[in-house]
Amino acid sequence: MAHDHGALLDHVKADMPADELLQDLGDLFKVFGDTTRIKIMYALYEDEMCVCAIAELIGMTQSAVSHQLKSLKAANLVASRREGKTIYYRLSDDHVKSIIAQGYEHLTE
Amino acid sequence: MAHDHGALLDHVKADMPADELLQDLGDLFKVFGDTTRIKIMYALYEDEMCVCAIAELIGMTQSAVSHQLKSLKAANLVASRREGKTIYYRLSDDHVKSIIAQGYEHLTE
DNA sequence: TGAACATATGAGCAATCGTTCATATGATAA
DNA sequence: TTATCATATGAACGATTGCTCATATGTTCA
Secondary structure (H helix, E strand, O other): OOOOOOOOHHHHHHOOOHHHHHHHHHHHHHHHHHHHHHHHHOOOOOOOOOOOHHHHOOOOOOHHHHHHHHHHOOOOEEEEEOOOOOEEEEOHHHHHHHHHHHHHHHHOO | OOOOOHHHHHHHHEEEEEHHHHHHHHHHHHHHHHHHHHHHHOOOOOEEEHHHHHHHHOOOOOOHHHHHHHHHHOOOOOOEEEEEEEEEEEEOOOHHHHHHHHHHHOOOO
């Protein structure tokens, strides 16, 4: 410790979410913290897209994209539907757009 | 590649931000992607706080907190002021709160 | 059934990350 | 100046991450 902080700590501590939620928040933002995944989310911004289209668009291997889509899906950021051999992914949530938009604003002002 | 995607790729590609911005977005969210840094930002949610108070609050070493504050400052998420020996940190931006709030909403619904 | 296509997945490896430990910097007070 | 307090920083190490490569799964069509 160091100098005295009075009642400040107790007050702030009372307003903090539970540790598990803080962990989940970190894990969620970790998914946003990679350029490849950001590109994938932007690819799906307007409309759904199949895996190989995403791969071609962002210039990455089908395998790499598939691995990242798995992360995104685990975080409930994308959803998918099958149509024959093809699987189409889409953003599952408006939060994706608003989170990215807030980040965008932070950078460009 | 694989099957044909017609004009879809060109259309979506035209709407994508420049690579450098996408990289910056990923780097920004990477800073949110750690529980310790999330805790620090929550600690500063209401008011500024000195380093040792943050360390005591979240139960981490002064050194660890200082390292993370450096990351947060490099991303323009916190700012600081000196008062004698003590240095007070605060959130530098309302985007911090709104980004975390969006993440929170995504998790809790 | 077998071939071709679209996607998923496991292992392995280089790179990045977050903490610890020791030490440096910077400010105050005696 | 010297001692002490508050914070910052560099090196080192274990843990996690994202890609590649090879291969597996699942679907369609002949």
